[in-house]
């Protein structure tokens with residue numbers, strides 16, 4: 431289906447990847463009763479209308495986490511399920527200005543997307559989603575696992591039958607832990623150890639960005655890197671500045687057979703200051 435904002439392709443049985451203008455991924459999972467949309471992209475173009483062309487089923491939205499490149503399209507639906515710890519991002523992170531800048535930065539500094547192409551934030555009904563919750567789409571069950579790290583409320587969605595898990599930004603070759611609302615390294619490791627309890631139930635992790643699924647080994651790698659960061663034996667390659675210098679645990683050019691990498695702040699290794707929401711607007 432032609433759209434300048436979206437493209438899509440089938441990645442598993444009754445499972446469609448939808449790609450947004452910033453290279454981000456959402457997944458539309460169709461059951462017999464309803465469809466589950468995992469993540470909503472940055473919100474350029476009308477994702478709800480696009481999904482209506484892909485399925486006639488009612489669509490429920492669930493978010494892997496609250497960052498704007500995953501939650502921005504929520505405002506086309508007016509309702510979503512997500513972990514309560516990430517609701518703050520829907521207020522702090524989703525301004526039209528911020529989302530357009532994100533799209534621009536993801537495309538080398540320019541984009542055809544206009545401000546008016548982005549659905550502005552509006553009142554949104556949020557249903558709380560916790561570890562061990564599940565969705566029964568009709569002949570298709572999707573289980574929820576809480577993996578804090580990238581954000582406090584990061585969730586992954588497991589489908590045992592097809593042996594796939596939808597992971598958002600929680601564990602991949604460039605997991606970022608230096609963002610507002612990320613956790614400390616020990617808390618991330620705890621989240622990964624929890625995630626690993628299900629490791630035998632899936633063959634591939636489908637993430638929130640990029641084309642390539644990752645094998646379950648990426649979880650073991652990330653746990654190993656957490657240990658190295660805590661010991662001070664990681665590569666600590668200085669990579670950039672986001673409110674403070676940040677580092678990657680493995681040199682980007684390293685050929686050591688590992689897949690995972692972790693971007694982190696040295697002053698946040700053991701403790702991250704609480705993330706405060708911006709002050710409420712004046713009503």
Ligand SMILES: [Zn+2]
Pocket residue numbers: 495497580599
């Ligand atoms: Zn994110």
